[in-house]
Amino acid sequence: MDISRARAVALMVAGGCAVALAGGCYGGRTAGPESTTQAAPPAVRGESGLETDYRTVIRNVLPSVVQIEAGDRVGSGIVYDANGHIVTNAHVIDSEKDFKVTLATGDEPVAASLVAAYPEQDLAVVRLDRVPAGLKPPRFGDSADVEVGHIVLAMGSPLGLSGSVTQGIVSAVGRTVSETPEGGGVGATIGNMVQTSAAINPGNSGGALVNLNSEVIGIPTLAATDPGLGDAPAPGIGFAIPVSMVRTVADQIIRYGKVTDSGRAALSVRVRTVLGNGYEPSGVALVEVAKDGPADRAGLRIGDIITRLGDDEITTITSLAEALASDRPGQKVKVTYQRDGKQRTAEVRLGKV
Template sequence: MNHQFSKSAIKYAWLPFFVLLTLMLAACGAAETAVANPVTQAIHTLTEEAEPETTILEEAAPIVETAVAAPPVAPTTDLFTQEQQFVSIYEQVNPAVVNIVIGSGQGSGFLIDGNGHIVTNNHVVENGGQIVVNFEDGRRLPAAVVGTDPASDLAVIQVDANEIRDIPPVQLADSDALKVGQIVIAIGSPFGLQNSMTTGIISALDRLFPGAVGPNGVPFQIPNIIQTDAAINPGNSGGPLLNLNGEVIGVNTAIESPVRGSSGIGYAVPANIVSNIVPQIIENGRVETPWLGIRGGIISEDAATALGLPANQTGILISEVINGGSAAAAGLRGGNNPDVIIGVDDVEIVEFDDLLGYLVQQTVVGQTIQLQIMRDGQPQTVNVTLAARPAAG
């Protein structure tokens, strides 16, 4: 038999047996370390080859003790666990995710209940036309629009419930509990490629995103938007953004890209807005959204000082009170001597998104809320009865 020996084997052939045994044990410890961290092992191996023999002999014993005392867990175990989690989520949720074809366009959606209601984006169905819903098992069902809400870019369509009794609907998560860095999963039909799955993380929270244009030409803002780097492309609109429990945390709605393809910035309407808006659409075919009727922004240090407030004062400075709105009826002030909103129902308000998010997710038309404000340098509480926001144009 023709045997080949490595240079290292020849190099140590003269060593006594116990030294060889020590080196073998040290190599075992290094092998375990390699499993734990291949990059560290590669660097460590280069270091060992560059160091003198005496250094290796001196360090061999401590390495063996460390490896035996606390053997590291192989990273592949965690990778396979995560991989299986992705597989399980896809198998669990994908049957309820649909491809929506309407006219010459298409998008995505998901089954929200056992009555055949499917959530999607308003912009998927707004142009009208015959709707066909494609399920992952090949079922093709006609659907009708139940109702839409252009202001939140949400819509509900419906298929015959008797045709999908065996498909479990999705579950909604509490989107207020989300954290930046959480792993997320998107399922949909990018470019018409049905049942595609991508993964990423939550890149940012509480983005404001322009919705439909109001009667004054200014777009209504959708609050609490989720930003993700999961690949979102045309056709993903209306599909679910999921957490690792397979729960819907948002509805994939838009991307920011100069090439109309994924550039790592996708946006999703949060689940808590869905849970507020969708029941209204199902019940009434439309949505009445509470409206203050103000324009404003975060108060600056200069503005705070000019109003006799601490320079570090937080809140929303009202720049304009719109005639006919709830704020005007309650006597709130804008202009040269404006009020500063610092809370609503004792919930602190720092950014405009805080205020808008509270109104959209926590209130209904006709409800009376308490605004905590700073007026003439003093804290006050003003009761405001919320009117319906004007219809979007």
């Protein structure tokens, strides 16, 4: 099964509103003192405790989920603070700078402009030109508390149907997923994603993945596709960027207008995929090594072919990016490489992007 951006259906422009994908991480607790949680409404006859929980979560969080129109694309976003900042996926905004944001109240769309995008994590922040009364950010959870089996709700605007909610569970955590530009993504490789069975469709991207404590734990971003079904979305396999990464990136964009510390590990090299005798990908050759960077300090040089990073086999540029996405700056890893036809190893202390 390939992991890629789901193609938009006839209602959507191809590549505009990619379906959601999951992730996991660590991060802050709340959006600020303005965040509130409402009490559960009175139960209706025959309603189970779980149904009451669902209704409470929807009442608490859905007002914080917005629809974003970026040119001829439609996606989702989350109110990030009371100052009018909205966080979403970078692929939702694409190359646009100005947007129309429709709040959950259903009032007329509010104009918004781009603060900054960070395609490396497929995240972006836009700001409303005016802050409507009662703008409400949700509570943000802690990625470290996300566990397989937790019940979650995905909220957004699938196929342009604003205010839609689906339910499922956390299927896995710590997934590393590579987007495909051909499928409408920005080509990012994202680590620690949350996998979920909650149905995610085109337009859900940038919305909210929420637990039963009414806390946002991720941003739905990608969906798996099955080549055996003509690259149609694979039912029940979606991914979300973990809330810890969302908060790390969004806080920096709001404060500095850009990301100053990505937290992503790097070798500080430029590489190309090399083919073996059977014309299959068999490693990545170094075509540029940054002076005094991690690879340079470990003795690697132009022409070396990396075949393994730690326990991960490296055959392509994508596999190297996926391996690095699971590591952290400052971590020491063993690099296996070939030079002049001989296999060698080196210990590298990873830098950061």
